[in-house]
Amino acid sequence: MALNAANTGGFFYLVPFVVFFPVIGLLINMILGGKMGEKAVGAVACLASGLSFMVAVLLGVALIGRPEGLTVPYLDWISIGNLQLNWAFQVDTLSVTMMLVVGGVGTLIHIYAVGYMHDDVRHNGDPKRFRRFFVYFNLFIAAMMVLVSANNYIMLFVGWEGVGLCSYLLIGFWYEKGKDGIGNSLAGKKAFITNRIGDFGFLIASFLMFKYFQPLAAKGIFTYTFDSVARIAPQVAPAVILAITLFLLLGVTGKSAQLPLYVWLPDAMAGPTPVSALIHAATMVTAGVYLIARSHALYSLVPTAQNWVSMVGAVTALFAATIALAQFDIKKVLAYSTISQLGFMVAAVGMGAYVAGMFHLVMHAFFKALLFLSAGSVIQGIERGEHHVEHDPNLRKRMKNETHFDPQDMRNMGGLRHKMKTTFWVYIIGALALAGIVPLAGFWSKDEILTKASELNPTIVWILIAAAFLTSFYMGRQVFMVFFGKSRSEPATHANESPAIMTIPLIILALLSVTGGFINFPIFHTFTTWLEHTFTAGVESLAGREVIAETFNFSIAILSTVVAVSAITLAWYFYIRRVKDLEGMPLNKRADDPLRPILGPVFTLLENKYWVDEFYGYVVVKPFIWVSKFLADKVDWAFWHDFFHDKVLVRSFNAVTRFLAGSIDLGIIDGIANFLGDGFKELAAQMRKLQTGFVRNYALSIFIGVIFIIGYLIIRLG
Amino acid sequence: MVSINYYLGLAIILFTIGALGVLIRRNAIIIFMSIELMLNAANLVFVAYARYWHAMSGQIFVFFIMTVAAAEVAIGLALIVAIFRSKASIDVDQINTLKG
Numbered sequence: 082m083a084l085n086a087a088n089t090g091g092f093f094y095l096v097p098f099v100v101f102f103p104v105i106g107l108l109i110n111m112i113l114g115g116k117m118g119e120k121a122v123g124a125v126a127c128l129a130s131g132l133s134f135m136v137a138v139l140l141g142v143a144l145i146g147r148p149e150g151l152t153v154p155y156l157d158w159i160s161i162g163n164l165q166l167n168w169a170f171q172v173d174t175l176s177v178t179m180m181l182v183v184g185g186v187g188t189l190i191h192i193y194a195v196g197y198m199h200d201d202v203r204h205n206g207d208p209k210r211f212r213r214f215f216v217y218f219n220l221f222i223a224a225m226m227v228l229v230s231a232n233n234y235i236m237l238f239v240g241w242e243g244v245g246l247c248s249y250l251l252i253g254f255w256y257e258k259g260k261d262g263i264g265n266s267l268a269g270k271k272a273f274i275t276n277r278i279g280d281f282g283f284l285i286a287s288f289l290m291f292k293y294f295q296p297l298a299a300k301g302i303f304t305y306t307f308d309s310v311a312r313i314a315p316q317v318a319p320a321v322i323l324a325i326t327l328f329l330l331l332g333v334t335g336k337s338a339q340l341p342l343y344v345w346l347p348d349a350m351a352g353p354t355p356v357s358a359l360i361h362a363a364t365m366v367t368a369g370v371y372l373i374a375r376s377h378a379l380y381s382l383v384p385t386a387q388n389w390v391s392m393v394g395a396v397t398a399l400f401a402a403t404i405a406l407a408q409f410d411i412k413k414v415l416a417y418s419t420i421s422q423l424g425f426m427v428a429a430v431g432m433g434a435y436v437a438g439m440f441h442l443v444m445h446a447f448f449k450a451l452l453f454l455s456a457g458s459v460i461q462g463i464e465r466g467e468h469h470v471e472h473d474p475n476l477r478k479r480m481k482n483e484t485h486f487d488p489q490d491m492r493n494m495g496g497l498r499h500k501m502k503t504t505f506w507v508y509i510i511g512a513l514a515l516a517g518i519v520p521l522a523g524f525w526s527k528d529e530i531l532t533k534a535s536e537l538n539p540t541i542v543w544i545l546i547a548a549a550f551l552t553s554f555y556m557g558r559q560v561f562m563v564f565f566g567k568s569r570s571e572p573a574t575h576a577n578e579s580p581a582i583m584t585i586p587l588i589i590l591a592l593l594s595v596t597g598g599f600i601n602f603p604i605f606h607t608f609t610t611w612l613e614h615t616f617t618a619g620v621e622s623l624a625g626r627e628v629i630a631e632t633f634n635f636s637i638a639i640l641s642t643v644v645a646v647s648a649i650t651l652a653w654y655f656y657i658r659r660v661k662d663l664e665g666m667p668l669n670k671r672a673d674d675p676l677r678p679i680l681g682p683v684f685t686l687l688e689n690k691y692w693v694d695e696f697y698g699y700v701v702v703k704p705f706i707w708v709s710k711f712l713a714d715k716v717d718w719a720f721w722h723d724f725f726h727d728k729v730l731v732r733s734f735n736a737v738t739r740f741l742a743g744s745i746d747l748g749i750i751d752g753i754a755n756f757l758g759d760g761f762k763e764l765a766a767q768m769r770k771l772q773t774g775f776v777r778n779y780a781l782s783i784f785i786g787v788i789f790i791i792g793y794l795i796i797r798l799g
Numbered sequence: 800m801v802s803i804n805y806y807l808g809l810a811i812i813l814f815t816i817g818a819l820g821v822l823i824r825r826n827a828i829i830i831f832m833s834i835e836l837m838l839n840a841a842n843l844v845f846v847a848y849a850r851y852w853h854a855m856s857g858q859i860f861v862f863f864i865m866t867v868a869a870a871e872v873a874i875g876l877a878l879i880v881a882i883f884r885s886k887a888s889i890d891v892d893q894i895n896t897l898k899g
Contacts, residue, residue, distance in 0.1 A: 774898025776891045780821055 092143035093151045095136050096170040099180055099226045102132040107219035114212040123195035126215035130191045130222050134184030140177050148614040150174065152232050152306075163295050165304045171232035175615040178439060179229035179371055182446045186363045187222050189586040193454050194218065194355035196582035200461055201353055205255055214254060214353070221247035225364050229371060233305040234287055237372070241336065242280065244365045249273040251360060252352040265351045272345040279335015279342055286328035293321045311378030319383055326379050326386035329372060330393065337369030337423045339397040344694055346420055350412040354457030357412060362419050362453050363446035370423065370442055373430040377616055381433065388538075390431025395544040398424030400691075402551035406558070406676070407687035410489045411456050414559050418515065419449055421548055425530055428541055434533035435616055436609045440601050441526035447597050448514035448523060451590035455508040458579040458587065459563060462501050463488040466572035486572065491559065492673050496568040500576045503584045505564050507591040512560050514594040516553035516645045519638075525598035528641055532634040546644060553645040557652025565657060806847035813840035827879050827889040831872065838868045 106129020114122050144150060150173030159166040194214070202208045224247055228240025253269030260267075287305070294313045295303035303309070314322060333339065338346040338361075349361050360366070373380060373390065380387055398421045405417035422445050429438035467488060487493065498505040514521040517528070527549060534542045568574045578584070601608035659675040677684045686692075813836055820833025842861045849857025883889055 772898060774895030776894055777822060777825075784818060784822065 090143060090147060092139040093147075093153055093172050095139055096153050096172050096230060097155055098136045099133050099140075099184070099230060100223050102136065103129045103219040103223035103226065105129060107216045107223070110212055110216050110219070114216070119199060119208075119211050120195075122212045122215055123191075123198075126219050127188060127191040127195065129219050130184065130188040133222060133226060134181070134188050137177060137180035137184045140172050141181060144172070144174055144177055148174065148611075150176075150615065152308075158236075163298075163302055164291070165302050166233065166235050167304065168236055169232040169306075170230045171307070172230070173615045174611050175371075175374060175439070176229050178443065178612065179367075180226060182367075182443050183222065183225045183229065183364050186446050186450050186590075187225075187359055189589055190355050190359045190363075190450060190454065191215075191218060193358075193457075193583050193586040194353075196580050197355055197454075197457055197461065198353065200464070204464055205258065210254075214251075217247055217250045217254070218355075218359070221251070221360060221365075225368070228368055232307065234290065234307070234310070235305050237375070238280075238283060238287070241283065241332075241368060244360070244368065245273060245276045245280070245336070248276070248349070248356075248360050248365055251356040252349045254352055254356070259351055268345075268348040268351040272349050275342050275345040276335045279332040282328040282331025282335070286325045286332065289321060289325045289328065293317050307375055307378075310376075314378050314382055322379055323383045323386055326376070326383055327389065329376060329379075330386070330390055333369035333372055333390075333427065334393065335369075336372075337366050337427060338420045339369070339393050339424060339427055340400060343397065343401065343420050344697060347413055347416045347690070350410070350416050354412070354453055354460065357416070358450045358453035358457070361416065362449040366419065366423055367426070367442050367446070370426045370430055370438055373427065374435045374439055374616075377430075377433075377435055380431075387431050387433060391428045391534075391538055391541055392431075394424045394426070394428030394431050395541045395548070396424070397421070398428065398548040399544050399551070400424075402548045402555065404687055404690050405555045406551060407674070407684050409491050409673070409688075410487075411459065411491050411494075411559065411563065412453070412489055414491075414555060415449070415452055415456060418452075418552065418555070421552060422449065422515070424548070425527065425545060428545065429530045429533060432533060432537045432541070434530065434537065436601075436612050437526070437529040437533045439612060440608055441530055443600075444514070444522040444526040444594075444597050447590055448511045448521075448594040451507060451511040451587060451594055452515065454583070454587055454590065455504050455511060458504045458583055459494070459497060459501065459508075459576075460488050461579055461583075462497065462504065462576035463494065463572050466574065466576035469575045470571045486570070488572065491562045493570040494563045494568070494573050495566045495570075496564070497573065497576060498564040500568075500573075501578045503578060503587065507584075507587045508564065509560065510591045510594055512556040516556050516649060517549060517641055518645055519642060520595075520598060522594045522597035524638075524642075525601060525603075528634075528638050529601065531641055532637050535634065535637060546641065549641060550644045550648045553648035554652050557649040558656055561652060561656035803847055803851050806843060810840045810843040810847070813837075813843065825890050825892055827882070827891055830891065831875050831879075835868060835872070838864060 106125050109125050109129075110117075110122050114125075117125070150171070152169050152171050154167060154169040156168050157165075158168050198211055198214050202211050202214075221244060224240050224243025226240070227243060228237055231237040231240060249269045249272055252272055253266045256266045256269075257263075259265035290305065290310065291303055294310065294317060295301065297313045297316050298304070298309060331342075335342040346361055346366070350357055352360075380390070401417045401420035401424060405414050405421065408414045408417060422441070426438045426441050426445070429435075429441060467486060510521065514523040517523045531542060531545060531549075534545055655675045674684070680687075817833040817836035817838075817840060820836065821830050824830055824833065842864055845857045845861050845864070849855065879889055882894060886893055
């Protein structure tokens, strides 16, 4: 039976399950996980994520028959006055693309994480925490699915906040570890707070939307849906749309780590590597790009905002790439690389090249997840080598009393291509994909962005090409430092390959990185056609704006390939040829990086990340803490508690109580009672005088009484 | 015959003397004698009117009064003896322990 619109339409209604399968998975792990073993917990989590992916695939199949998509209502959430917020699922090509990425890459990372966390919880000494990891991981998938399947801005924000929460929980997973025992928690806190500043932007944009869009909405009731916003936007004053889009940009800089709010992402590397791969490379950070793509109706109306977005993206891309040049931690290089690639994506969607941006998002998810997971494999290989060295007395002597061995420092690696062959090959594939070497995935997507940029916004092209040059250079640097040359430490000499449960997802991701680019191969442009259904649906102003006829720009393709190859050659020169000269010298005499003598102070500037964190600390955090301390110590404690509460309130209250108790209760009320009592006592005392005990008085009173009675009788009756 | 007023007058005089005696005299036995005197004054009135109206009931009633007087004297004298035993005196002014 052929699949066509008629019989696949039913799949649309499965969409709530993209959210609910991970929720069910996390509930099972939370409630029953203590009794299941590690294998069962991992299996449940992977299955939940995998089923979510399957549903996304079925939704994709349904969309083939009905490309304009469908909105599947679920429940009415808030209905107050002019505001009507419903939880409905928007199944269109854009959201299903995201769902496929989140579900697919997410499931692969889940499988990898089972192997990774098995080692990690033992390395960190708390095997019981395995279950908690997968509960949080499934929660993340659920929240991300809520984000991408939402049909209105507020439901998207619910998912937005949810992924922010999961990011915090997972970065601070080893909350008692890190620098000084709180490093990881501080990193989680930094991520959450920086994201919150972005959320503030998102919220202000939402409030502006309500204020200006609601009067123009159907029946005056505003639902925040993307369709209604797209419909109403052209009728609203452009200044308002500009404000809304700029505030949304603030939200995007927080979530997608652009200037100025990117500072949380490098610190987020404190979390376990699967977290870095899933959240901080493939999915959560792309939520900002998705948001701009979703708001294409708003951004197309204000070219000023588009300029801002693409400038922010491009400058971030270059800025982060420069920092990545001088980082020594393997994950930090990849973190700055992510910020840089996100800059590419934001620049693309900022210019209006939504398809190019989304294409790069999907490709980047593949190879960046691959790179992070491989880096995790490398780190665990080094840790296994370290473990081997710790337990072998002969080798320990050779470790030269290093104060603290950092398994993530690339200066301690080297020559791993012999020890970890699978990881080596997949890493090469990932690095070449990121550098944009044809025919790997990154080439096609980056090329498309550069082509679009040359058409739409030429200034940015040169910034992006510079960033691409640096990207290839630092990836070459990283590959040469880690895998080539001679091993620079004992643990690196004794490293070994990771188990299959970790290497198989890596191989799958490598295959995707190789073949993924062909979904938008220049002549066929399958992906563009697929996404166009969303971007032109029902919005007349955009019809035909991004119609397919993109020609493949040979000159851009050749330029970018030349740039990438020359950067890798330069990296080879420094890190293979030059470093050989330095290897002869003992560890404390040789410079750690061949670039340092050449760039000198610039290298230190880059290594210290332009001291941005310190700057923020001084300009933002310190005054804030000062104000908090002032408010807490002086205003709250000294004034409110010590003075106002203790002196004013307590004393006055006591005075009133004393007055009521003493003067009124004792004085007046007791006075009345005592007065009555005393009155009666006086009366009794007086009456007592009658009782003289004197018999003759009694006799006299009887006598007088008799006289009165007889007198009365005589007078009355006489 | 002698007019009834003279009997009544005598009875009044006797009653007054008895009443004054009760009120003034301190000796308990004298008070009892005064009480007897008052009772006998009443008897005299009863008998005088019985003779005047030729009604025997008055003279019968005198018997009742005398009986009561006798009983009363018995008890009263017993009381006086008891008081004397505790106070060694029959001065009624000294029986004032019920003074409040």
